Amino acid sequence: MDTATPTEVSLLRLATAGSVDDGKSTLVGRLLHDCKAVFADQLDAVERVSRERGLTGADLALLTDGLRAEREQGITIDVAYRYFATPHRRFILADTPGHVQYTRNMVTGASTAQLAVVLVDARNGVVEQTRRHAAVAALLRVPHVVLAVNKMDLVGYDEAVFAPIADEFTAYAARLGVPDVTAIPISALAGDNVVEPSASMDWYGGPTLLEHLEAVDVEEDPAAHPARFPVQYVLRPQTPGEFRDYRGYAGQLVSGVLRPGDQVVVLPSGQRSTIAGIDRLGERDVEVAFAPQSVTLRLADDLDVSRGDVIAPAAHAPQATQDVAATVCHLSDRPLRPGDRVLLRHGTRTVNAIVRSLDARLDIDTLAEQHDADSLSVNEIGRVSLRTAAPLALDHYTDNRRTGSFLLIDPSDGATLTAGMVGTPLSAAAATTAAAAGGV
Template sequence: MTSTTEPVEPLSVWQLSETTLLRFATAGSVDDGKSTLVGRLLHDSKSVLTDQLEAVERASASRGQDVPDLALLTDGLRAEREQGITIDVAYRYFATPRRRFILADTPGHVQYTRNMVTGASTAELTVILVDARNGVVEQTRRHAAIAALLRVPHVVLAVNKMDLVDYQESVFAAIAEEFTAYATELGVPEVTAIPISALEGDNVVEASAVMDWYGGPTVLEHLETVPVSHDLAHCHARLPVQYVIRPQTAEHPDYRGYAGQIAAGTFRVGDEVTVLPSGRTSKVSAIDVLGEPVDAAWTPQSVTLLLEDDIDVSRGDLIVPSEDAPATSQDVEATVCHVADAPLTVGHRVLLKHGTRTVKAIVKDIPARLTLDDLSLHPHPGQLVANDIGRVKVRTAEPLPADSYADSRRTGSFILIDPSDGTTLTAGMVGESFAAPEPVKDAADADGWDF
């Protein structure tokens, strides 16, 4: 580490983002103490405003509690406070002198597992809590599987409520060994196990005085020091077109710009680009950021690209470097987490949303469903129900330019939508797979909506 007395070169934009910001999510079963852990992190790191703490103290007193219930710092909905459970993703922003944080506190109830997918989809780290009295349970395995599918680079196993098992090292060691073995089978690249008591504050911000057998970092120390790599900055450049700008003013009579948020990589003036799925090519003639011309722009900036040639580009198209263009296809194979109450079935007519593009599609096959207990595969289940993880094959009405999820979490992901009411059915990761069995013949479409 560089000494503070030595001269230090100014940080670049990339270095600044990588060393000062961490996006992370919490997950775990009901009553494992996620909200209490988050509240303890905020409280002990001095990230709670006085009026917030006073509101929590009043709410706790009204419920007959002698000490503030720190879980109320994140359980902000009235229904959550009344039920004593988290039912929505609660986002919190806090900072320490070493790093800034964006935290997503996700629900633990199996009914709200879909919210964990939302919260962890942009996370660099996931904290999975386990009650030391219960050990690894089905919901723990489900959350580990989702973290693996979403390619979250770092997973922290927080074994909570150690005060209720007399801070026994053997209890912690057994749980850590079981979870790590399971996560390794899923392909989780890194697991850090930490014994904590969120209620008492042991090993959350301050090191525990009663668990001297543990020599690792506290939760906050690990969050402050874990290496963060924003993979989107190093991916091939991708710009999903959100809007075509044609002001048609006297000052700019021929202005035609393609606006959107850069999903990955960097665009520069003079780059040769291809517009997908049409395949038309051109060069970037100018880039506008907040109305000002720039020579280059990168993720996650919102920009307007201008091209040298007057070609047909519309919302939903994808602008990419010509040398790094992804393949386009009407057949999409992916691993999915089904999040809707209604099942997803073979032959199901859906809308597939990828970036800013939405196309009609049909579920042609469901090759496998993952069994969380032993990671075995149930071949050709015919349907996926809420919270199932499985493989799907989808046929789209139009060619779709999609990266592998392993290459880009933004442009390699999609959602399936119910065309009748707009309900989100499934979250998909292109190319991600378990060892699925051989597929059966594509299901025929009884309604004739066959692509």
């Protein structure tokens, strides 16, 4: 089903990752600079600070390292989001930190990414943090990965340096189950193969990084996945006599396609009805709604539907359950332990929950499972079992990233504790990555 018009420009969400000092911020700055996405006053400020530091040229990393602590330390601490566009595509880019203690930020940046750019320093090759970030990208089911072998200018633009690194990483990613890997030799500092082709690497016949980002296929047929519609707001007439019988359920269709006449079920109650009509901003009775449109659904029956409920096709509905088995990445300095009482936020619904057990913890260095763990500390990945106070309509994360993910929240102060992925097999991931680690 063709849902786009000829005038639409597609959107790509991407994240950068890699080890410390591999040049992620410089690469992002180079992309912005060479795509003419930097204002003149921003560039002037970067050039001024660069001169103050005794540099002969502009340090493009300063375009993304926005926090004062980042500028002072010369490192990336927080996820820096940048927006830019070319005539072919729009981009939302998350520049994520490389330090081990900020792994949680990489999870945040890659959670919605369609593509991850993993950098390596050509002088160092694939290191442990490279494998760690590849494992996180695989766990988060990022469908496309680019290996950007950076600083090729420091190794004489030598193909004999690039090829073994590309082969090693590609083999490792394949064992992780990453479906698509593209290796590109670059120099972010000099601009080689970032936006413009490099005159120093005539042995490379592939696309530049920007060419690949513009061409990679990230469009999905909305009909390929069952419809999921979390209700965000119940609409009733505000003025007496105005659409007296109108009752609609507003929200964003996060996957799939819905049409008037479709048989649907409201979860977790299990009530069934038929879609009587679909309204969109400024339009009444549209013929079809598809993800990620925001619409209002009208049902044929007067049901008890409220915020947090999920409307789904009756024939392809998720199972409502109070028992949740998931892989989680812990994001808080407060450890997560069995017995902890938390809030679980899934889509537009928030319920009380308890951590029943910590079933395993992933050793981020060896990528092996530890079954004797009694807590998860910040940045650690593990497998937990939860019990919720009310049923939730959950999909497996491998089937639907939006309805298969959730957050655990501290009920005392509202702080985010943990990001979770329903049913993601940590044990399989650990076995695969451990085997890969032994083979590289």
